Amino acid sequence: MPPPTASSLALSARRAVEDALAVVFPVSCAGCDLADRDLCEPCREQLRASARVRQLPGGLEVRSALVFDGVAARVIRSFKEDGRTGLARPLGIALREAWPAGLDGVPVAVPASRSSMRRRGYAPVVLAARRAGWRPFPLLSVARATADQRSLTRDGRAANLAGAMRARPSAAERLRGRAVVLVDDVVTTGATLEEATRALTAAGVAVAGAVTIAATPLRHRPGG
Numbered sequence: 001m002p003p004p005t006a007s008s009l010a011l012s013a014r015r016a017v018e019d020a021l022a023v024v025f026p027v028s029c030a031g032c033d034l035a036d037r038d039l040c041e042p043c044r045e046q047l048r049a050s051a052r053v054r055q056l057p058g059g060l061e062v063r064s065a066l067v068f069d070g071v072a073a074r075v076i077r078s079f080k081e082d083g084r085t086g087l088a089r090p091l092g093i094a095l096r097e098a099w100p101a102g103l104d105g106v107p108v109a110v111p112a113s114r115s116s117m118r119r120r121g122y123a124p125v126v127l128a129a130r131r132a133g134w135r136p137f138p139l140l141s142v143a144r145a146t147a148d149q150r151s152l153t154r155d156g157r158a159a160n161l162a163g164a165m166r167a168r169p170s171a172a173e174r175l176r177g178r179a180v181v182l183v184d185d186v187v188t189t190g191a192t193l194e195e196a197t198r199a200l201t202a203a204g205v206a207v208a209g210a211v212t213i214a215a216t217p218l219r220h221r222p223g224g
Contacts, residue, residue: 030078030087031071038086039075046071047090049097052215056190060182060197060207064215065094068186072214076186080124088124091213092131095183098211099132105181105208109136110196111165128213129183136183139171139205140196165195167203179208187212 028035031043039047049065056062066072079087112123129136142165182196187210197207 030075030082030084032074038084039090043071043075044090047075047094049094051098054187054190054215054218056194058194058197060190060193060210061100062187062190062193062210062212062215063098063100064187064212065096065098066214068214068216076214079128080120080185083120085122085127088127088131092128092133095128095211095213096132096134098213099181100209100211103179103181103208105179106139106175107134107136107183107211108139108180108196108200110182110184110192111140111142113142125183125185128185134183137171137175137180139167139175139180140165140199141168165199167199167205169203172200172203172205175205179206181208182210184210184212186214186216188216 029037029040034040109125
């Protein structure tokens with residue numbers, strides 16, 4: 001029998017820790033509800049990145065690691081809405097694969113609203129970026145409150161976000177001459193990323209592209 005590899009030893013250690021924690025803090029898999037696992041191995045496999053590229057109307061190229069559907073959607077929702085911060089690691093690993101090959105850029109996280117920060121107590125995008133091995137630069141801030149995007153149309157999202165972000169002047173000055181890559185959790189219509197791009201461009205910062213954990217499936221209208 002061959003000796004155990006480093007990866008198999010790490011997997012065994014992780015399972016042992018999960019088993020011990022499950023006794024004290026019962027959990028279920030974020031992807032399929034299997035008992036005693038934060039994320040079971042089959043669902044972890046479903047988070048294996050396969051980068052998809054989308055170009056927004058304004059020209060920004062967005063690379064997404066996963067499709068926001070099935071297991072990936074359930075895990076991302078648990079990470080964002082249920083406080084399951086341990087899921088940041090597998091999502092961060094997937095996010096890392098979306099980074100454009102060979103691009104020397106500075107990661108800049110899309111900022112969380114004040115209300116979501118109060119509700120969650122953490123910024124999911126920043127946490128996932130850190131688990132990807134990046135140190136997101138605090139360049140953007142929220143300029144005003146916005147409505148919940150989920151029930152809005154494409155045009156409604158754009159109007160809701162218009163002027164909602166701004167670049168921190170001193171931070172923008174430090175990055176002058178450097179390209180940045182925007183980082184977000186899920187891209188739907190792209191309105192959030194386009195608003196972030198507008199704010200950075202106005203501050204003289206070049207945006208080389210964007211990466212997200214996932215992208216919602218494109219829905220085609222009948223006859224469109």
